[in-house]
Amino acid sequence: MVTTEMPDTQAVREAVHQQYESFPYPARNPEDELDRLLQPTMCELPRVNAMLWGGCRVWDSAFRVMDAGCGTGDATVFMAEQLRDTGARVTALDLSAASLDITRRRLEKRGLDEVVDLIQAPIEEAPSLGLGQFDFISTAGVLHHLPSPDVGLRALRDLLKPDGGIAVMVYAQYGREPVYLMQSLLRMVAPYEFGEERRLRILKRALQALPPENRGIRGLLDTPLFRSEIARSDAGAYDLLLHSQDRAYTVPQIYEWLDGANLHLLDWGVPRVYRPQTYWPGVDVTHLPAKDMAAAAELMHGRMAKHHFFAVSTEVSLAPQPASDDLHAVPVWTAWRFDAALGQALAQPGNQLKFDLGEDRGIVLNGDALNRRLLGAVDGRRSVGAILDEVSLAVTTQKPQQILRRWVDLCEAMREIAALVLYAPAA
Ligand SMILES: C[S@@+](CC[C@H](N)C(=O)[O-])C[C@H]1O[C@@H](n2cnc3c(N)ncnc32)[C@H](O)[C@@H]1O
Numbered sequence: 001m002v003t004t005e006m007p008d009t010q011a012v013r014e015a016v017h018q019q020y021e022s023f024p025y026p027a028r029n030p031e032d033e034l035d036r037l038l039q040p041t042m043c044e045l046p047r048v049n050a051m052l053w054g055g056c057r058v059w060d061s062a063f064r065v066m067d068a069g070c071g072t073g074d075a076t077v078f079m080a081e082q083l084r085d086t087g088a089r090v091t092a093l094d095l096s097a098a099s100l101d102i103t104r105r106r107l108e109k110r111g112l113d114e115v116v117d118l119i120q121a122p123i124e125e126a127p128s129l130g131l132g133q134f135d136f137i138s139t140a141g142v143l144h145h146l147p148s149p150d151v152g153l154r155a156l157r158d159l160l161k162p163d164g165g166i167a168v169m170v171y172a173q174y175g176r177e178p179v180y181l182m183q184s185l186l187r188m189v190a191p192y193e194f195g196e197e198r199r200l201r202i203l204k205r206a207l208q209a210l211p212p213e214n215r216g217i218r219g220l221l222d223t224p225l226f227r228s229e230i231a232r233s234d235a236g237a238y239d240l241l242l243h244s245q246d247r248a249y250t251v252p253q254i255y256e257w258l259d260g261a262n263l264h265l266l267d268w269g270v271p272r273v274y275r276p277q278t279y280w281p282g283v284d285v286t287h288l289p290a291k292d293m294a295a296a297a298e299l300m301h302g303r304m305a306k307h308h309f310f311a312v313s314t315e316v317s318l319a320p321q322p323a324s325d326d327l328h329a330v331p332v333w334t335a336w337r338f339d340a341a342l343g344q345a346l347a348q349p350g351n352q353l354k355f356d357l358g359e360d361r362g363i364v365l366n367g368d369a370l371n372r373r374l375l376g377a378v379d380g381r382r383s384v385g386a387i388l389d390e391v392s393l394a395v396t397t398q399k400p401q402q403i404l405r406r407w408v409d410l411c412e413a414m415r416e417i418a419a420l421v422l423y424a425p426a427a
Pocket residue numbers: 013016017020025026068069070071072073074093094095096099121122123124139140141142145146239
């Protein structure tokens with residue numbers, strides 16, 4: 001595990017707090033809020049509903065979600081938008097008043113400020129604030145900055161309702177190697193005591209002055225994620241390369257970490273990213289348990305920079321997700337307003353159907369008439385059986401068994417990129 005810890009917990013938290021007061025992250029301008037809705041994958045609530053409650057959970061005044069370490073509010077805004085007019089509430093918690101202020105202004109732009117409670121507090125102390133318990137907690141890019149991620153994770157677990165779940169993003173070790181090389185150098189040439197402005201100046205000079213073949217520089221510039229962080233804003237550059245507290249995890253370390261907090265991993269953010277077959281078609285890994293398959297996929301990828309995953313208490317036993325050929329299950333698109341994007345794609349002629357739902361979620365499908373019918377029939381209400389009946393009546397050139405096989409392939413492919421979920425029968 002890569003770790004850059006300061007000796008004293010309070011001093012670490014204060015340094016982190018100070019950074020996010022000066023550089024709220026990510027850099028967002030509330031004036032641009034109505035130009036687009038940012039949609040963090042891990043906060044797509046139909047997916048959360050399918051995984052945790054079989055699709056049975058209704059959004060009402062009893063439903064409560066938290067964005068822990070909300071920063072400037074991407075997840076808060078998206079969850080509040082999905083819960084608009086339902087009576088459900090969102091709690092956005094962060095150390096940084098400046099970040100919370102940007103979140104508040106973004107919500108105001110959308111007329112969503114009444115849906116959200118903004119709280120300035122450390123995650124570690126949240127269980128003692130009398131906030132009650134939550135159905136779902138999202139915490140993205142936060143726990144790896146805590147003096148003790150273990151304490152933070154346990155605090156969030158204590159805030160969950162017994163059947164609640166948590167979505168986590170933490171840094172991944174192998175892809176961040178160039179970041180840690182540069183961080184080590186910058187800690188020497190631009191120590192914390194130099195102050196933010198001077199450190200940033202030195203950082204920018206280092207990026208220009210160092211030889212391009214330097215492994216750190218090359219790794220940063222070769223990786224679009226890092227390149228854009230550095231180019232887009234000082235907040236991004238500082239967060240990436242001058243952070244005073246930052247650690248990264250491998251897949252086995254994530255399992256160990258969750259174990260220590262009595263949580264277990266429910267699924268990865270984009271399941272196909274953690275399948276060895278994605279990188280090495282035909283590889284035989286049938287001898288490996290699920291954990292090791294994900295670890296092997298991480299090594300095959302070789303440059304993962306973040307891990308996204310869902311977890312629940314080890315005390316909860318969840319029903320398995322319906323199989324793709326479960327005729328009574330109901331397929332539901334997870335992405336916000338995906339029906340509209342699908343409708344547009346289906347209206348275009350061509351022998352391919354391309355969808356891009358964000359990072360690692362692009363897909364190209366055979367665009368023949370059968371796939372178009374099957375995709376077009378998913379409306380979030382009809383069961384798999386009803387869809388197959390309807391399509392069988394319309395496509396008489398194929399036998400029902402062939403149509404079923406095609407559905408299963410299509411459904412699996414869309415589930416692997418977290419585009420589709422199946423609500424349990426009679427949900
Ligand atoms: C990298 S930003 C991530 C922001 C947001 N979650 C996102 O994904 O865009 C980390 C955020 O965590 C907050 N933070 C760091 N340590 C915290 C703590 N102990 N308690 C609460 N918030 C914390 C910071 O103030 C900062 O806004």
